[in-house]
Amino acid sequence: MLSPFFRFPYLAQTGFLRTNLMLGNMVVLDVDIDSKDYYSETSEQVVARTMARLEARGSGIILFHDIHQRTVDMLPGFLAQLEQKGYTVVRLVPKDSGVFGRDVITADAPVFGGALRPGTPHPCPLTQ
Numbered sequence: 305m306l307s308p309f310f311r312f313p314y315l316a317q318t319g320f321l322r323t324n325l326m327l328g329n330m331v332v333l334d335v336d337i338d339s340k341d342y343y344s345e346t347s348e349q350v351v352a353r354t355m356a357r358l359e360a361r362g363s364g365i366i367l368f369h370d371i372h373q374r375t376v377d378m379l380p381g382f383l384a385q386l387e388q389k390g391y392t393v394v395r396l397v398p399k400d401s402g403v404f405g406r407d408v409i410t411a412d413a414p415v416f417g418g419a420l421r422p423g424t425p426h427p428c429p430l431t432q
Contacts, residue, residue, distance in 0.1 A: 336364025
């Protein structure tokens, strides 16, 4: 089964493309906080910037790129910081029980082995 979740590459989209994806039973994911982990910076700078933006906003979807080794290396520490500050990471999962012929998307319990304790599902990927 293919994932029903889609993020526009480079966050570049048009109303036409977005509407057609949604009509095709796709869920378009937006980004609330861009970590800008593609900049030539240290992991510490990426974490500091991302946490500052998260704390200013309070919650949201954070964009990281797993193609950057520094991002992969800093992620366990970042997740631990989220837990320490009371945030919860959730996994979005499609459910077959649709409404009006469309899939229902729900937040599932955290799946990060040991990085975060299982918690109550939340309606958005990060909440405090």
